[in-house]
Amino acid sequence: MSIAQGALVLSNPDYYGFDSLADNLVLVVEGVALVLLSAGLAGLRVRQSGSYGRLGRAGFLAAFVGTVLAGAGHLFSVPFFDFVGTGGLVYVLFALVSAGIFLFGGMVYVVGVVSMSLGYLLLGVATARARVLPVWCGAALVFGIVGLWLGNGVGWVLFGLAWLVVGYAMLRTKSG
Numbered sequence: 001m002s003i004a005q006g007a008l009v010l011s012n013p014d015y016y017g018f019d020s021l022a023d024n025l026v027l028v029v030e031g032v033a034l035v036l037l038s039a040g041l042a043g044l045r046v047r048q049s050g051s052y053g054r055l056g057r058a059g060f061l062a063a064f065v066g067t068v069l070a071g072a073g074h075l076f077s078v079p080f081f082d083f084v085g086t087g088g089l090v091y092v093l094f095a096l097v098s099a100g101i102f103l104f105g106g107m108v109y110v111v112g113v114v115s116m117s118l119g120y121l122l123l124g125v126a127t128a129r130a131r132v133l134p135v136w137c138g139a140a141l142v143f144g145i146v147g148l149w150l151g152n153g154v155g156w157v158l159f160g161l162a163w164l165v166v167g168y169a170m171l172r173t174k175s176g
Contacts, residue, residue: 040163047132056126058119124141147162
């Protein structure tokens with residue numbers, strides 16, 4: 001789903017205009033991708049439970065909560081992104097006071113992205129240290145979240161590819 005999100009963004013780079021079905025489709029797919037990603041995180045957690053210590057538990061918790069918050073915030077806050085994309089800080093602050101739930105969703109998204117980012121960095125390090133999966137799986141998680149910060153369309157593709165290789169390793173590596 002993340003790779004599809006990246007492809008949609010690359011094919012529609014001006015999607016923050018919110019003036020077409022395609023623009024809103026990009027936002028919905030991103031929200032759904034984030035919510036579905038929580039299942040991948042749960043699978044990774046089950047696979048490595050007991051092996052990656054406090055760092056892994058903290059990373060999982062931050063990544064999971066952040067991913068769910070970012071996904072839910074994204075799905076319920078399209079007007080927030082419209083406000084952020086159209087004006088300066090004063091306009092955004094005015095909108096925060098006047099628009100209620102949609103802008104609350106936007107703030108939930110921002111908090112989620114920060115938590116998700118920190119969580120993936122910690123989880124990547126813990127995954128590499130745990131050695132339940134190949135070391136490069138931890139590097140892929142870090143690479144994926146850094147890619148997401150470096151660019152929206154390409155970042156989503158990199159993030160999706162990182163999860164693709166981690167998922168492959170989880171299937172190919174014997175458990176326990």
